[in-house]
Amino acid sequence: MDIFQAMTPFLLASIGGLYTEYSGTTNVAIEGYMTMSAFLFITIYKITGSYFLGITLALILIILLSFIHSYLTVKLKANSIITGLAVNMGFFGLISTIEFKLFNTKGVIFLERTTRLDSSWLIVVALILPLLTMFIINKTRYGLRLRIRGISKKTLMYSNINPDFYRISAVIVSGILAGLGGIFLAMELRSFIPNISAGRGWISLVIIYLGRKHPIGIFFGCLIFSITQIFSNFSQKMAIPSDIILAFPYILTLVALILTSRTKVKKDSL
């Protein structure tokens, strides 16, 4: 069960990122969306006291934010990586500003100790997601057009299909899924911490490349990363200092990237 728990945020975020990857861009703002939705969920839950309202309102706001992000990026013809970074930066600014305004703190927001948040349904959603994504991408009209958007914009334009719709919707889907990942993290901790996603958004991006942009590959990528995470939690009990453990996922990610690209080079040379 531990491993599924560790896997869920990675799976949600990286499968979400896969949609933008198919549409031909990279959503660098996954990290920001995870943190933002965790913040929104905890804030709304704390104010209204309703579990259902917390999730729906948080997701609606995330949809709105990701729509603004992608609409502006497409319409202004901006560089999507830079706007993604801008969204990350702006979200962190917004979060601490709103947090300071509402709770007069820039740190952790706690819920009451007795609150029980049922997060098991998100684990199930995350585990079904790769298969569902495979179905959507390969069998439905939306999925096929999404993939074509990534390959050639002109094909869609000549078929009288709005290409911008597919890019914008892909960013929204990835925003929602990354948001669910963030909400899951917030539920697990029953609180909001300023750096709650702790690099998971970035690692999810790398998992997409590791899994060769394929849902099943991504599933195994998530598996590897959650095993290393559990291992690093385990090694915390031993004498390894925490800063070194924090550096570990980044180094591992880089090594994984090098190893996968190396095989690619070999394949080409054959």
Next chain:
Amino acid sequence: MIRLFKHPVILILLLILCPTTILIFLLSNDPLLSLTSFFSGPFSNTYHLGNMLNSSSPLLLTSLGAYIALKSNSFNLGGEGQVFLGATITALLSVYFDRYANYGTLGLIILIAIIATGLITWLSAWLDSRYHVNSLISTYLLSMATIHICNYFITQKFLKEGSNILASDKINDLYKLKNILPPSTLSSGFVIALVIVVISSFILKYTILGYEFKISGRNTKFAHSMGINSNIYKISGLTLSGSLHGLAGVLLVLGNHHAVIVGFSNNLGWNGLSSALLAGSKSIMIIVTSLLYSYLDSGSNYATITSDLTIEVSTIVKSVLFFVISSKIIKEQIIYRNKK
């Protein structure tokens, strides 16, 4: 009149003014006080002006570093880590070898810091050319890892005793850069940074070396067919960018804080990147844009002290700016049409 509004500088100033004003009116209970302290705060006295200029001196170097990486057609997203690595090496080595404090040692320490940061980005560039690992990702990952490892050395090995912030001991007085505008903290580092920016933009603009460098970044195939070894320029561009970030870290220690503090390079890398993007094609514009960015930061710093704003206002304004400066439409439709 309308033509005047379309001038890039005016446009950018408007784009800073509008979101800031809106944000302040939304967030503050006393908007007028906050507004005046945000915009006029940095110029209110010598102290604040000097501090603003001082905080811009490492930013000048990071902007130049990011600019050079951009010109060699690669992104250096690891500025944060490189600045921090440069600062950590300078502070920790000068504390550790305090017994041998003289200018020769200082030179050696600075050299080590520059080489180490250069090596980190060289690794990214090499991985890019050898294994096709995108330097955009590898620079970021390496920088995050270095930040954590540097934190380890500061907090576990060199932590100042009895201090309530996570910082190392102060460096030797001999190493501190001269203060040129008391009572503020403005040090001669500002002049050094300015000179470096001017010299490098001269090299980029007027020498064959700079020309070849720019051409191989802009069109690799053309450069290659003209007999320019564009791969070397690409790798050296990223390496140089890392070294400049490291030098910014050195200045941060010698001129601003005199010690290394955990998390004190806050946003220097990102600000450098965005001010380099803002500078566009002219490298000398880096001076203007870096000053603009530190003006925004110190404005929000000042407003935090005097009114009820939070320090993150400048972050939000900067993220709006990011959208605008990376936009092709605005460049094509407004700025270039204006030039015709």
